[in-house]
Amino acid sequence: MPIIFDRVTKVIGKHKVIDQVSCTMQTGSITGLKGINGSGKTMMMRLIAGLIYPTEGQVIVDGKSVGKEISFPPSLGIMLENPSFLNPYSGYENLKLLAGINHKIFADEIDGALSRVGLLENKDKAYKKYSLGMKQRLGIAAAIMERPAILLLDEPTNSLDESGVELVKQIVQEEKARGATVVLSCHDASVLADLADEIIAIQGGKIAEA
Amino acid sequence: MKLCNHIRFDLTYGLFRREMWGKYIIWLGFFALASLDFAGELVSIEATQYTYGDYLLRIFGGMREYVPAPGEPFEIPYLWLINHVGILYFTLHYMHDDLEGTGWQMILRSGNRTGWWLSKCVWNAAVVVGLYLIAWGTVFLLAGLNHAVWSFGISPFMAEIMAPGPCQLISASWQVTLEITILPLLATLAVSQVQMLLCLMLRPAVSYVVSIVLFLSSAYKLSPFLPGNYAMALRSDKIISNGVSQMTGIEIHLFLILASVVLGNLLFQKYNILNKED
Numbered sequence: 456m457p458i459i460f461d462r463v464t465k466v467i468g469k470h471k472v473i474d475q476v477s478c479t480m481q482t483g484s485i486t487g488l489k490g491i492n493g494s495g496k497t498m499m500m501r502l503i504a505g506l507i508y509p510t511e512g513q514v515i516v517d518g519k520s521v522g523k524e525i526s527f528p529p530s531l532g533i534m535l536e537n538p539s540f541l542n543p544y545s546g547y548e549n550l551k552l553l554a555g556i557n558h559k560i561f562a563d564e565i566d567g568a569l570s571r572v573g574l575l576e577n578k579d580k581a582y583k584k585y586s587l588g589m590k591q592r593l594g595i596a597a598a599i600m601e602r603p604a605i606l607l608l609d610e611p612t613n614s615l616d617e618s619g620v621e622l623v624k625q626i627v628q629e630e631k632a633r634g635a636t637v638v639l640s641c642h643d644a645s646v647l648a649d650l651a652d653e654i655i656a657i658q659g660g661k662i663a664e665a
Numbered sequence: 666m667k668l669c670n671h672i673r674f675d676l677t678y679g680l681f682r683r684e685m686w687g688k689y690i691i692w693l694g695f696f697a698l699a700s701l702d703f704a705g706e707l708v709s710i711e712a713t714q715y716t717y718g719d720y721l722l723r724i725f726g727g728m729r730e731y732v733p734a735p736g737e738p739f740e741i742p743y744l745w746l747i748n749h750v751g752i753l754y755f756t757l758h759y760m761h762d763d764l765e766g767t768g769w770q771m772i773l774r775s776g777n778r779t780g781w782w783l784s785k786c787v788w789n790a791a792v793v794v795g796l797y798l799i800a801w802g803t804v805f806l807l808a809g810l811n812h813a814v815w816s817f818g819i820s821p822f823m824a825e826i827m828a829p830g831p832c833q834l835i836s837a838s839w840q841v842t843l844e845i846t847i848l849p850l851l852a853t854l855a856v857s858q859v860q861m862l863l864c865l866m867l868r869p870a871v872s873y874v875v876s877i878v879l880f881l882s883s884a885y886k887l888s889p890f891l892p893g894n895y896a897m898a899l900r901s902d903k904i905i906s907n908g909v910s911q912m913t914g915i916e917i918h919l920f921l922i923l924a925s926v927v928l929g930n931l932l933f934q935k936y937n938i939l940n941k942e943d
Contacts, residue, residue, distance in 0.1 A: 467937060467939070501938070501939070504773060505773070506769060506773070506937075506938035506939075507937040507938065507939065508935060508937075522935075526776060526777055526778065526934075527772075527773055527776050527777075529776070531773060533770075533773065535940070537940075539765065539766045539767070540766070540767060541678065541766065541767055543682065543683060549767070552674065552767070552771075553767070553770055553771065553774060555670060556667060556670050556771055556774040556775050557774055557775075597770065601774075
């Protein structure tokens with residue numbers, strides 16, 4: 456599913472958080488978003504996901520304008536920075552709750568996702584007892600478990616050690632190989648350089664270079 | 666089906682998570698203290714026969730019309746006010762907390778925002794009704810243990826205490842049953858729904874202040890336009906000539922509930938789902 460930003464501007468309060476952004480993210484490619492905190496990377500992800508809608512312009516996913524023709528892209532996995540789940544539930548129960556909305560996947564697939572992020576052994580541990588890195592891994596598992604056509608990962612390597620970062624790189628490449636359109640934001644320029652087919656630099660809500 | 670999933674989640678996790686149990690216990694304790702305090706008053710005035718209705722009137726009845734006059738300071742009806750604003754506080758943060766937690770993920774997966782919003786409205790109603798059931802249960806239990814007569818009628822001595830002077834509470838004692846039971850519940854339900862709607866436009870703390878002001882101004886001023894008045898038996902038109910009508914109260918509260926649910930749904934369709942950090 457290609458993603459097109461067509462002169463998108465988003466104003467929140469009095470701030471223009473995205474300013475006349477136009478770009479295309481190709482089907483089956485990895486697009487890296489580069490920029491400092493507050494540059495607008497997360498807002499672009501939220502715009503793609505339909506969590507916020509453009510003030511001007513449009514975000515087109517698979518030919519349909521998000522917020523006008525569709526409320527949300529139909530097949531999307533997303534992990535936003537600092538994922539949040541239900542504290543008393545275990546990692547597995549949190550994913551089961553989310554998977555229960557669409558009933559597209561069941562226990563085996565949830566276990567599969569937990570295994571891919573290295574959390575299978577801790578799947579029954581309460582989320583509140585997870586370390587920051589484990590919480591991050593659970594967020595990635597939630598994003599990939601339903602094999603979405605679009606995968607948005609916002610700072611997926613935060614709080615992860617070296618082996619965790621390598622694991623994320625592997626997962627991103629596997630998702631691309633599966634045919635998913637991946638959008639990835641990351642502070643670590645080397646991660647983007649290793650993975651991304653195209654890097655979009657964001658500065659003050661605008662595209663600095665493409 | 667997806668609406669059912671949302672509702673099932675809110676009526677299980679939303680109602681019975683650990684934080685809620687703390688609130689339920691606080692609520693039970695508050696009404697136990699209020700009932701014991703009233704029992705103490707009954708002893709001090711040497712009342713020999715009193716009813717469940719007397720307990721409800723004392724705790725949920727509110728206050729008579731306040732007429733500003735020199736030497737007549739406005740006295741806040743604390744029990745009545747705490748009942749309403751306490752519940753409003755307990756329901757204040759859930760919607761935002763859920764939205765920033767797993768709520769947005771559930772919305773994305775369900776593919777529409779309406780189910781999530783309606784589910785939160787159902788949760789809100791369930792909490793309000795649940796807290797009233799706890800309050801009534803506690804009051805009834807302690808009234809029963811204090812040998813109250815099983816009646817919602819108001820005893821003549823209570824009419825004299827709560828509404829001294831020219832008033833028809835004695836003759837209308839049976840007719841204020843709705844005012845001491847259902848109408849306070851409906852008022853809290855309506856304002857909490859309005860508060861949820863306001864939370865889509867304002868910060869929760871600001872919405873809460875608006876709710877408190879609404880109830881305080883209702884206590885201060887007898888007016889059919891201030892919904893808290895309908896939640897006070899002592900302001901009923903059955904008791905005072907310039908009082909407010911029970912039926913109007915029911916209609917206004919139902920209208921507020923419906924309007925808040927519908928308007929909230931419309932607003933939520935374009936609502937920016939963000940984190941605090943954003």
